[in-house]
Amino acid sequence: MDRQITQHRVYDDSSDDGARVLVDRLWPRGLSKDAAHLDAWLREVAPSNELRRWYGHDPARYEEFRARYLAELEDDAHREAAERLRALADQGPVVLLTATRDPGISHTAVLARWLADEAG
Secondary structure, rough: OOOEEEEEEEOOOOOOOOEEEEEOOOOOOOOHOOOOOOOOEOOHOOOOHHHHHHHOOOOHHHHHHHHHHHOOOOOOOHHHHHHHHHHHHHHOOOOEEOOOHHHHHHHHHHHHHHHHHHHH
């Protein structure tokens, strides 16, 4: 079964169908909970504060960030939220949402690929 996973900034209008899941540890600035139209907020699936600070969205560090984040997804602090995200993806399309300026080099890109690879 192929999983349909997309990713967007939570601030952008996205017409993608699917469960809208915020995967950031912190609530996005300036966005009300009503305006977000979320189906779930899985803050525990986000990278640890230490990893997030180390990475700093530096494209040169992306591959190392990806490897470290994938390892985090298997630890006790992330496992339950990761399982919930997998379950949502098994039920139908999922839209991963983040406040990050460039989702293409963020944890949402790692999560999208991780979920897609697991389905294959």
